[in-house]
Amino acid sequence: MEMIAFLINGTFVFATALIFAALGGLITERAGVINLGLEGFMVSGAFTAGVVTYYAEQAGMAGAAPWIGFLAAPIFTLLFALLHAIASVRFKANQVISGIVVNMLAASSTFFFVKLLFDGAAETPLLQNVFSKVSIPVLSELPFVGVAFFSLYPVTYIAIALAIIIYFIMYRTPLGLRLRAVGEHPGSADTAGVRVNRLRFLAVLAGGMIASLGGATVTLTMNSSFTFHTISGQGFIALAAVIFGRWHPIGAFGAALFFGVAQAVKDQIQVIEAAKHIPNEIFYLLPYVLTLVVLIFTSKKSSSPAALGVPYEPGKR
Amino acid sequence: MTAQHDIVLELKGLTKRFPGIVANDSIDLQLRKGEILALLGENGAGKSTLMNMVFGLYQPDEGEIWINGQPVSMDTPSKAIELGIGMVHQHFKLVPPFTVTENIVLGMETKKGLALDLKSSVQRIQELSDRYNLNIKPHAVVDTISVGMQQRVEIMKILYRGADILIFDEPTAVLTPQEITELLAILKGLAAEGKSIIIITHKLKEIMEIADRCTVIRRGKVIDTLQVATASPEALAERMVGRNVSLHVDKEPATPGERLVEVKDLHVKDASGQDMLRGVSFDIRAGEIVGIAGVDGNGQSELIEALTGMMKVDSGSIRMNGAEMANLSPRVVSESGVGHIPQDRHKHGLVLDFTVSENSVLKSYYNSPMSKLGILQENNIRKEAERFIESYDIRTPGTEVLARSLSGGNQQKIIIAREIEANPKFLIAAQPTRGLDVGAISFVHKQLIAERDAGKAVLLVSFELDEILDVADRILVIFNGQIVGETTPSATNEQKLGLMMAGKLGGESSNG
Amino acid sequence: KNKETDPAAGGSAPKSDLKVGLVTDLGSVNDKSFNQSAWEGLQKLRDEKGVSVKYMEPKKDAEIIPNLNQFVKGGYDLTWATGFTMMDPVKQIAGENPNAKLAIIDAEVKAPNVASVLFQEHEGSFLVGVIAGLTTKTNKLGFVGGLELPVIKRFEVGFRAGVEAVNPEAAKNLKVIYTADFSRVDKGKSAASTIYEGGADIIFHASGMTGNGVFNEAKERKQRGENVWVIGVDMDQSLTFGDDITLTSMIKRVDNAVIEISKQLEGDKFPAGKTTYMGLKENGVDIAPTSKKNVAPEVLEKVEEFRTKIINGEITVPSE
Amino acid sequence: MAKLKSFINVFKQESIWISIISIFLGLLIGAIVMLVGGYEPILAYQSMIEKIVGNPYDIGETIRSIMPLILTGLAVAIAFRGGMFNIGVEGQIVMGSIGALLVGHFLELPPILHTLFAIVVGAIFGGLWGMLVAWLKTSRGINEVVTCIMLNWSALYISHIVVRMFMMEEGTARSKLIQDSASIEMPFLIQWFDGARIHWGFIITMLLLVGYSFYMNKTKWGYELRAVGSSKHAAHYAGISVNKTIHRTFFISGMMGGLVGTFEILGVFKYLAIAPTTSGLGFDGIAVALLGMNTAIGILLAAALFGALMYGSQGMSFGADVPGEVIRMVVSIIIFFAAAPGMLRVLFQLRRSTRRKEVSARGNDSVSH
Numbered sequence A: 001m002e003m004i005a006f007l008i009n010g011t012f013v014f015a016t017a018l019i020f021a022a023l024g025g026l027i028t029e030r031a032g033v034i035n036l037g038l039e040g041f042m043v044s045g046a047f048t049a050g051v052v053t054y055y056a057e058q059a060g061m062a063g064a065a066p067w068i069g070f071l072a073a074p075i076f077t078l079l080f081a082l083l084h085a086i087a088s089v090r091f092k093a094n095q096v097i098s099g100i101v102v103n104m105l106a107a108s109s110t111f112f113f114v115k116l117l118f119d120g121a122a123e124t125p126l127l128q129n130v131f132s133k134v135s136i137p138v139l140s141e142l143p144f145v146g147v148a149f150f151s152l153y154p155v156t157y158i159a160i161a162l163a164i165i166i167y168f169i170m171y172r173t174p175l176g177l178r179l180r181a182v183g184e185h186p187g188s189a190d191t192a193g194v195r196v197n198r199l200r201f202l203a204v205l206a207g208g209m210i211a212s213l214g215g216a217t218v219t220l221t222m223n224s225s226f227t228f229h230t231i232s233g234q235g236f237i238a239l240a241a242v243i244f245g246r247w248h249p250i251g252a253f254g255a256a257l258f259f260g261v262a263q264a265v266k267d268q269i270q271v272i273e274a275a276k277h278i279p280n281e282i283f284y285l286l287p288y289v290l291t292l293v294v295l296i297f298t299s300k301k302s303s304s305p306a307a308l309g310v311p312y313e314p315g316k317r
Numbered sequence B: 001m002t003a004q005h006d007i008v009l010e011l012k013g014l015t016k017r018f019p020g021i022v023a024n025d026s027i028d029l030q031l032r033k034g035e036i037l038a039l040l041g042e043n044g045a046g047k048s049t050l051m052n053m054v055f056g057l058y059q060p061d062e063g064e065i066w067i068n069g070q071p072v073s074m075d076t077p078s079k080a081i082e083l084g085i086g087m088v089h090q091h092f093k094l095v096p097p098f099t100v101t102e103n104i105v106l107g108m109e110t111k112k113g114l115a116l117d118l119k120s121s122v123q124r125i126q127e128l129s130d131r132y133n134l135n136i137k138p139h140a141v142v143d144t145i146s147v148g149m150q151q152r153v154e155i156m157k158i159l160y161r162g163a164d165i166l167i168f169d170e171p172t173a174v175l176t177p178q179e180i181t182e183l184l185a186i187l188k189g190l191a192a193e194g195k196s197i198i199i200i201t202h203k204l205k206e207i208m209e210i211a212d213r214c215t216v217i218r219r220g221k222v223i224d225t226l227q228v229a230t231a232s233p234e235a236l237a238e239r240m241v242g243r244n245v246s247l248h249v250d251k252e253p254a255t256p257g258e259r260l261v262e263v264k265d266l267h268v269k270d271a272s273g274q275d276m277l278r279g280v281s282f283d284i285r286a287g288e289i290v291g292i293a294g295v296d297g298n299g300q301s302e303l304i305e306a307l308t309g310m311m312k313v314d315s316g317s318i319r320m321n322g323a324e325m326a327n328l329s330p331r332v333v334s335e336s337g338v339g340h341i342p343q344d345r346h347k348h349g350l351v352l353d354f355t356v357s358e359n360s361v362l363k364s365y366y367n368s369p370m371s372k373l374g375i376l377q378e379n380n381i382r383k384e385a386e387r388f389i390e391s392y393d394i395r396t397p398g399t400e401v402l403a404r405s406l407s408g409g410n411q412q413k414i415i416i417a418r419e420i421e422a423n424p425k426f427l428i429a430a431q432p433t434r435g436l437d438v439g440a441i442s443f444v445h446k447q448l449i450a451e452r453d454a455g456k457a458v459l460l461v462s463f464e465l466d467e468i469l470d471v472a473d474r475i476l477v478i479f480n481g482q483i484v485g486e487t488t489p490s491a492t493n494e495q496k497l498g499l500m501m502a503g504k505l506g507g508e509s510s511n512g
Numbered sequence C: 001k002n003k004e005t006d007p008a009a010g011g012s013a014p015k016s017d018l019k020v021g022l023v024t025d026l027g028s029v030n031d032k033s034f035n036q037s038a039w040e041g042l043q044k045l046r047d048e049k050g051v052s053v054k055y056m057e058p059k060k061d062a063e064i065i066p067n068l069n070q071f072v073k074g075g076y077d078l079t080w081a082t083g084f085t086m087m088d089p090v091k092q093i094a095g096e097n098p099n100a101k102l103a104i105i106d107a108e109v110k111a112p113n114v115a116s117v118l119f120q121e122h123e124g125s126f127l128v129g130v131i132a133g134l135t136t137k138t139n140k141l142g143f144v145g146g147l148e149l150p151v152i153k154r155f156e157v158g159f160r161a162g163v164e165a166v167n168p169e170a171a172k173n174l175k176v177i178y179t180a181d182f183s184r185v186d187k188g189k190s191a192a193s194t195i196y197e198g199g200a201d202i203i204f205h206a207s208g209m210t211g212n213g214v215f216n217e218a219k220e221r222k223q224r225g226e227n228v229w230v231i232g233v234d235m236d237q238s239l240t241f242g243d244d245i246t247l248t249s250m251i252k253r254v255d256n257a258v259i260e261i262s263k264q265l266e267g268d269k270f271p272a273g274k275t276t277y278m279g280l281k282e283n284g285v286d287i288a289p290t291s292k293k294n295v296a297p298e299v300l301e302k303v304e305e306f307r308t309k310i311i312n313g314e315i316t317v318p319s320e
Numbered sequence D: 001m002a003k004l005k006s007f008i009n010v011f012k013q014e015s016i017w018i019s020i021i022s023i024f025l026g027l028l029i030g031a032i033v034m035l036v037g038g039y040e041p042i043l044a045y046q047s048m049i050e051k052i053v054g055n056p057y058d059i060g061e062t063i064r065s066i067m068p069l070i071l072t073g074l075a076v077a078i079a080f081r082g083g084m085f086n087i088g089v090e091g092q093i094v095m096g097s098i099g100a101l102l103v104g105h106f107l108e109l110p111p112i113l114h115t116l117f118a119i120v121v122g123a124i125f126g127g128l129w130g131m132l133v134a135w136l137k138t139s140r141g142i143n144e145v146v147t148c149i150m151l152n153w154s155a156l157y158i159s160h161i162v163v164r165m166f167m168m169e170e171g172t173a174r175s176k177l178i179q180d181s182a183s184i185e186m187p188f189l190i191q192w193f194d195g196a197r198i199h200w201g202f203i204i205t206m207l208l209l210v211g212y213s214f215y216m217n218k219t220k221w222g223y224e225l226r227a228v229g230s231s232k233h234a235a236h237y238a239g240i241s242v243n244k245t246i247h248r249t250f251f252i253s254g255m256m257g258g259l260v261g262t263f264e265i266l267g268v269f270k271y272l273a274i275a276p277t278t279s280g281l282g283f284d285g286i287a288v289a290l291l292g293m294n295t296a297i298g299i300l301l302a303a304a305l306f307g308a309l310m311y312g313s314q315g316m317s318f319g320a321d322v323p324g325e326v327i328r329m330v331v332s333i334i335i336f337f338a339a340a341p342g343m344l345r346v347l348f349q350l351r352r353s354t355r356r357k358e359v360s361a362r363g364n365d366s367v368s369h
């Protein structure tokens, strides 16, 4: 029982970064723009959080430093999001390649900056102030649920709240209606008076900024520094979560949790006595194979936004 | 001359160029308050382009747009909407997974606090629906409603936005006769209320029925503007193409031969498991054209797809020359001599990003002489395309341009050439003239009749009663997945057919 | 930036004609681990002897050989390669260039012009195992490894033997997780979290940068008042992560090995074709000099006892 | 004659100029970045060029590093043309290397036969891994992007299991070696290139490049692939089996990936190492394919540019101490401009003023499809 509570806790810890990134990807893709740049946005966010928090520490901000780093991440990442938006929305570039460019450029430039800023070092200095888990008074004392749900990083609560907010915006507000219309059938949206490319542009920016929070989360909850490998593949897993979650905020949230649980389980099983003789690789395989199995048994027809990947040009036949 | 203040929309010297073509060449046009103005012109004459500029979708290269006596710059549709212009496009602009209400309020939402307030919108839509007799279901998902309802939703979108200048681009091309009648009535009502309307249509009858004036466009230029009351359909057609066209289909009586196609008790379910065909039986003889009349959505598409192997048959049989054809693959069906002019030329009939030559061999590319040992024979393919272009008068810059770049009429000609030249025993033509101008229509009809006269079995599926009555030798009426009656053109008329299609009147069954 | 590789830039430094190059393992000379240690050794050599030194950091496996060639064909007197991934490339280059001298760390290459250096990690790990076994309050311990490779296995096995020698019960409760990665801090943190949650209070890691996660987890728990420790690896990690969570570290003196062997270039004593074993005896492995901060004096005494026994050969530490 | 003309016309095309300007801008921005960082761009580019073409060895190694990029470029391109996105080349590479390794290590066969068999098996392993994606797509409707991402990681860990269970070389982190009879080294060329690891994969890759173009444009299977890629519905109507085409396409695509792994095993490494991540070549292939506009010649040029710059970056860090990241930045900037030609056109028009307005306006439209 205790172990399950701990497993749930671990799931949230792992999933938080993925939730942010997946939500960012979701917003972009619902507007009709493929977001293969999630990895790059996460890198940028992780980098910014590492660097800014470090300098905030140097300036004596102490406990406020990680918050400053966290909030700085989307601001800096705006640069990369702009790149994706300008190329794929304004200039109708292939959205896949534009995302790949974001990944390549974010990775190379942030590593380069780290070397410049920290005298050739391969990582930012170790942060002294990062997020620590907060125990919500009273609730965290409860048996089981206390450990499982009420003793988490503050950013985890933010991620959960964000998923709900985005759900609300997407399905209950005019903005959401327009956003979905733009991704489904931009021609209709345009003739109904919605500025399609402007909305897509903003969606790409917003998506990039939100995804960057995922990167910042990795730096500020797990790594305490930023290095070459801080983000290696999480962005793609987040993209998979968007698709797995059928482009729905709650679905993507659930998919991110699923990956989280698969990761958390992997460690837990390894330390069980009975599992000693199973090759470790089987556990490493687990999250990925499990995902495929679940997809095989749940898949229905594709539910991607109909205009995903198609640049909108009013004059085009 | 009408007084200046009566002109709500004026176009002065509008010019629009596309690569290699001047789509609109210095067009002048006036729309008066409360009138219905028809725009008439061949396929590719530039009608849609002109209206798209008025609605802000395209930007003119030259010229000015004046609204209520003021020059305006129409840079986006939202600007047009703001200025009281509404447009129903040739291809519907609806978001399929959204509800009717969501589609209507999109871009003009009402809010309650931060949230979308659909409830009050539904109320308003209901009111408008009642007032204009649009009969709209606000909560239905657009994906699932009939084309006619979609058309009315488009109209509702305009009304909801309070537009005064209404533009309709071929609104009747996809409607049934009943729906057309209803629509025309609605338009008249709107004009009577003082709204000003421009309607594009290829159907002269409709122009005669509702338009006050008709502006004729040929190759991007305004040729003339006529008072409809004093003009004849023949005159309009003549102005449009620049020569005499016969509006009648000339054909000899059929001389049916042996029974070629036999369909027995056909049952088909769609993807969601719903019964779409429920025991359809009929047969077609060599040398006759059988028309299938019916309202869209009563099983026509499923019937065609089942006959061509594109859809699974649940039970029943399809025999051609006695051989069973049900549930064979499309490839085998076509190889057995079934030609198919599909209903949706963009979705099925053509690979739009293939060249004209590649599209010419879409069904024969894999066989000698188009390919040998798995390798395409480019020379033969090109020659085939050249042959089609020559004998079907396809207007294209060459064989190696993309099909996408041709006008709708010419795209259709590629398909017709391909399907007829394959020399099928059985030709299925679904909506073969949808969206075509009168010249093109008469061309297609001639081809169908020529096929019949060459001893082929022809199945013509159409929502156009005119077409069915003019071209078919025998008429089957489909309703709710069943053949509910059979008749001949001489034994019926539009009214009777219309009633049968609505399931209200049985036909005289000659061979049950 | 390590741009000043030319001793002349230093001004007053002594002058030597020797040129020594270093090709790092996939990673970087700033990895706070053995690549860095090797480079520091070379820098010391430059400062002391005026030798020209330079490094290259391959980013892919396929780049290793061209990088080695850059030095070998560029006329360097000695080319260092750090890490077991370099074994085959070094062997190949040594064969193709019989006149070039190469040296490799963490792998054995049998070639007449290659000096190999192997560290006896299991011996050092044994000592930290003793510390862990005697320090644990819960009698539960943990080990976090990177990839499950023979080198890393040596750490685990040596550690286990050390614990076993002083605290058999804790050895039975040793939880082991391999993260399959040397650079994913988050995986290290998750692994550590699982182990600590299971009741262990000390974790020894041999997982490169992944181990940072072990420290991060320990730090977080320490702040919540849990009494947990980490035993670092390769370098004295208390200098990086603080001695409030670092119990001790098993250090590998790669720098010493690099300096010693490079020096032997002069006077033709270069141990070509030989394998140098760097164990406790050779000062190749050791516990961090700062250990007395956190480790009880009587425990350190025990450590010294075992050290002597290992050096004497009374105890042979298993390595696999 | 007509062929020659069309070849010349290629160079009159705007896209060629777009590419040249993109490369120029990429290098320029790279230089600015270096200046800002306190490095010497001229020295850096000098060292880079020297590293790329400085001596036979480096020329050979540059070629060697271009080869896999061509193959992964082709793998991605063939799927793209079929309307699918193969972001699973990474995994297909791994599977290919497993196949080649198993055959290369365990079987005893005469030299040429051994090599051929290993290549075929490696290609088939990659192909089947690719086809798994296709099968999950057609039979279960699972989006290939997710499948690919999952299968990449799965392949990696499967390679760990295979190596560890069946052929771990004692005391190392890699498999045992393949036998010499399976090697695809080209000793005469290796000698020629002063030891650079040139192998028969070079010839095969070139043949595949030509084969790709031929397959795509001149065969009925290529016709079917393109038809399915542009319109599944029209392809179905035309009697083309859409699912079969998807399977075939992913199989071929996966084979290309598999061959990358095969060649790395048989020609470059001789063993498979236990690595924490996949090679990244598959992801680079996406950029190569799209930069090369999915055409054979484009892929060749893009891979050459990409591979040469990456290989040359090592020279930059050796000769001018510039971190290799700068070159990756340069490459991504080049791709960025090349992928959004509209951007350059905007800059272009500004500079050329109104003089040739009409020409550029036409150019503008002709690529808008």
Ligand SMILES: Nc1ncnc2c1ncn2[C@@H]1O[C@H](COP(=O)(O)OP(=O)(O)OP(=O)(O)O)[C@@H](O)[C@H]1O
Residues within 6 Å of the ligand: A315, A316, A317, B018, B019, B021, B023, B041, B042, B043, B044, B045, B046, B047, B048, B049, B050, B090, B405, B406, B407, B408, B409, B435
């Ligand atoms: N976006 C576009 N790009 C290139 N050419 C276009 C474009 N839109 C229209 N054209 C061309 O402009 C001409 C006029 O087309 P338009 O759609 O206005 O004709 P139309 O009169 O509406 O014909 P139809 O009766 O078939 O609807 C055609 O030759 C068409 O090919």
Ligand SMILES: Nc1ncnc2c1ncn2[C@@H]1O[C@H](COP(=O)(O)OP(=O)(O)OP(=O)(O)O)[C@@H](O)[C@H]1O
Residues within 6 Å of the ligand: A029, A034, A035, A036, A239, A243, A302, A304, A308, A309, D083, D084, D085, D143, D144, D145, D232
């Ligand atoms: N999230 C995504 N990121 C990147 N590429 C994507 C994403 N989603 C879809 N794609 C690409 O877009 C293509 C279309 O995706 P989709 O799942 O709609 O295909 P489909 O349903 O098989 O096609 P169709 O709608 O024509 O039947 C995919 O083949 C894939 O290459």
Ligand SMILES: [Mg+2]
Residues within 6 Å of the ligand: A302, A304
């Ligand atoms: Mg789809």
Ligand SMILES: [Mg+2]
Residues within 6 Å of the ligand: B047, B048, B049, B090, B169
């Ligand atoms: Mg039109």
